[in-house]
Amino acid sequence: MRTPTIVGVAAAVLVIGGVVAVLSSDHLRAVATDAVQPLPSPAASRGPLDTAAQRYLDAVAAKDAAALAAAFAPDGLVVDVGREIRGRDAIRQWAAAEVIGGVYTLLDHTPRQGGVTMLVRFQPGGAGGFRANYHFDITDGLITKATLEYA
Incomplete structure (x- = not known):
């Protein structure tokens, strides 16, 4: 089944301090959100x-x-x-x-x-x-x- 954003199984690449392989649009949103959070002490x-x-x-x-x-x-x-x-x-x-x-x-x-x-x-x-x-x-x-x- 396809979602209106990115095809659920298609791979996308997000570059924020490195390259991360992403397999779904939900995961893409989670990675983008996590990437900007400060690191815990x-x-x-x-x-x-x-x-x-x-x-x-x-x-x-x-x-x-x-x-x-x-x-x-x-x-x-x-x-x-x-x-x-x-x-x-x-x-x-x-x-x-x-x-x-x-x-x-x-x-x-x-x-x-x-x-x-x-x-x-x-x-x-x-x-x-x-x-x-x-x-x-x-x-x-x-x-x-x-x-x-x-x-």
Whole structure:
């Protein structure tokens, strides 16, 4: 059966921060409505973010590569798309070259034993952007390992 708007089974594409496949006009209206709603505060749904992870995000917002590196243990490790960056000095250099100047939006976080997993939107240079999962292992208030996975 056909509806007066879009054929119920026809696929439509809606572009709002990404491409979403839509299979019906009712779904199209729901997606368009959902897309403009503000994101819920992760702190409200999951509790406060671990302080080491918060220091990482705050350092990026402050454009401070040294503060970002200080959120890590002295022999901390970043695994970024298979590359391994080890130690605060190397992490500071990596952050200065690839992270500082970007903008993070924390979309969600899940505390876990020994760390936290965060869903973030990262906008390098403050524009464009993509979603990523960051898995931080944390010991004694410092990040010991950050595994960055991009969608």
